[in-house]
Amino acid sequence: MRATIPSPPITSVTRQLSRRSVFEALLHRGPISRADLAKVTGLSKQTMSEVIDAFGQQGLVRPVGRTSGNVGRTAVLYELSPEGGHVLGIDLGARRLTVALADIAGRVLAEADEPTDSRGGAWALDQIARLSDRLARDNHTHPSRIRSIVMATPGVVNPKSGAIEMAPNITGLDHLNVVGLLGEKLGSAVVLENDINLALLGELWHGCAQNLDNVAFLALGSGVGLGLYVNGRLVRGENGAAGEIGYLPIGGDPLQAESRLQGCLEYQVGATGVVRRYREGGGSDVDSEREVFERAQAGDAIAACVVDETARLTALAAAAVIATVDPHLLVLGGAVGARPDFADKVARVLLQLAPRPVEVRASSLGRRAGVVGALSVALRRLHDEFFGVGELAAALPLPPPAHRSARQ
């Protein structure tokens, strides 16, 4: 086995751009010959040979057979090598921990999950490290080859510091330097991101929202939350609090005490809200919001009523989001939101609310969405590390209003 992968050597901007477009072509056009690469990228054949040579020496690329059947000389086919680097996606949920491993070409090599260590905090982090290590070794990958790690976590992630600001569902996580500790344990930098945001990105990469630029993802589970993808980019907001729609002034008096504390919409549509409304409606004791949904499907009239009201409020929230950002698609996700029957109900109410109908789909990845999204971000970060063009791509900023005189 070769030594650890060297960072790409410093090269000129123009060569970096060439490398970048060759990489992109390799990524999307699978095994491909140098001649075809030259045609696709517009580069000359010998530039192509130089780039492929360099890629080969970095372990980024490997030959995989030759063409055959066509007239003319056979060509050597190349593809991205799994040796080029690996990425890890983690979804740390309150109940379930999922980890997945992919290579630089985005091929998902393995996936594993376990119940989250209920002691939370440091125990959960240890569990993550254990599971990740096992996954790497089982796939003949030394953990040190993992160059990019992204973890989905509930709560608000500060977009500047990358720290968790509130993780109500996992005990003792908010007072821990998660990025630092986990990075140490795993031997590589870790990036955190809100779980709903990553579920949205998962649907965008491998799920029901592929190739779209404007998507809203409404998650309904123990709480209610929103992920937004606008102009082809994730919306985090100034404080990472974008999508905290529990506080939407919908479903009650927003100035009421309970509403102000946990959010007006959350108070009605969150798990405790659903259970409370079921109890208030005369229903017998239930443990979780899930049970209410199951009873509704089993014919419980009170439960059905609660579910209908939940769907109605969800649709109102969705209408607010749709009026605000005008997405192409609304994805319903989360433990209860992804239920097709519930999605249908919401879609029906929505049809009566919106000035123009919006497509509504239930999440197609279900609870895998979070890991898949984490993988996609980890992958993107790895690609950027190797082939990013940095600020070069930034838009030309406009001049400030203060001007020196323009002598005519």
Next chain:
Amino acid sequence: MRATIPSPPITSVTRQLSRRSVFEALLHRGPISRADLAKVTGLSKQTMSEVIDAFGQQGLVRPVGRTSGNVGRTAVLYELSPEGGHVLGIDLGARRLTVALADIAGRVLAEADEPTDSRGGAWALDQIARLSDRLARDNHTHPSRIRSIVMATPGVVNPKSGAIEMAPNITGLDHLNVVGLLGEKLGSAVVLENDINLALLGELWHGCAQNLDNVAFLALGSGVGLGLYVNGRLVRGENGAAGEIGYLPIGGDPLQAESRLQGCLEYQVGATGVVRRYREGGGSDVDSEREVFERAQAGDAIAACVVDETARLTALAAAAVIATVDPHLLVLGGAVGARPDFADKVARVLLQLAPRPVEVRASSLGRRAGVVGALSVALRRLHDEFFGVGELAAALPLPPPAHRSARQ
């Protein structure tokens, strides 16, 4: 006077990047010598002289005196020349037409406005052409030198076609090929954009929202509308309908007939809504929502009540937007929204609603915001035409889920 400005000759990518960074330095560091430009951009003195030479031949740049006072040889100072190109910003409102002219460096050369031709449609377009021509000639600029024109218009602008889809306040504009006709009359391509979006961009460029990446602009005038700036980019939405918050399910039953037709919030907070509520409250006859506000300030109790309710509903809408996109700043604009007293009222209610306080400011450009925003977009487009890097800057797309096998 020199002949018309030639399009920049085709150059290699690397030269284009150099030109770009030199231009940026000229734009922001005012008159500057070649030696300083070399230091700022990191390019060599040699390259700098080449680029400045080329700029000079294109008429982009001109010498303006020399340094003095410092030890050492004096340096020739250069600045962007007004001959480099001009841009035009137009704000076509229902009542007022405003036009402004700027040069390639973003220096606003002139601004003029008139009441909009009340016959609307083709007459308004003629009026625009007349006013623009006059403005250009008064500033020693032949109309043919104007290389980029952007117009603010009410209604939804289709982000793909660039056409107006609904302009309720200006008669006979929605059945006209505005882009085509106006482009013909003015002799240059015209781009349309929603007036609220441009007002937002105006505040971002020259107003109260400078140097921010996440801003919401809530306009309250004859109607209610929202402009969103997220991740440093304008949010148009999939159909250009982002920010149509008249349809927010706030302030009434969203399934009611009137609400469904013109939007639930619009029905309460729009001009006709304010007037209606004043009448329903027992107020005497008024012509416009503006009058209600004036009476409130003059001590009319009924009017004050209506205004308070309007502020309350506006704050609810703002809270919904804030929960959704988490902006750094909320700007209140439009004929009534920009009133400082009203902005204060909204801010006060908002303080009780949001989990974390958000900064609220009244528009600082007032009704100039639209033209200024139009200028900023026109300018950006001109810069991009000259120095854009195109798709080169695009993010590396992730591979699609369908994969060829990865032979280990």
Next chain:
DNA sequence: CCTATTGATTCGGTCTCCTGACGAATCAAT
């Protein structure tokens, strides 16, 4: 076996950029 075709390499030539050297212009001190 020969030819058409396609893949891959080699060989100039161009473009852009940088470095180092040098002349030009200026201020400050003698």
Next chain:
DNA sequence: ATTGATTCGTCAGGAGACCGAATCAATAGG
């Protein structure tokens, strides 16, 4: 006024990256 220090701007040489044309190599088909 002369000299020295300093800065501006240009010139010449060379490195990196790209391309096109020519050339060699390997294959399918007649």
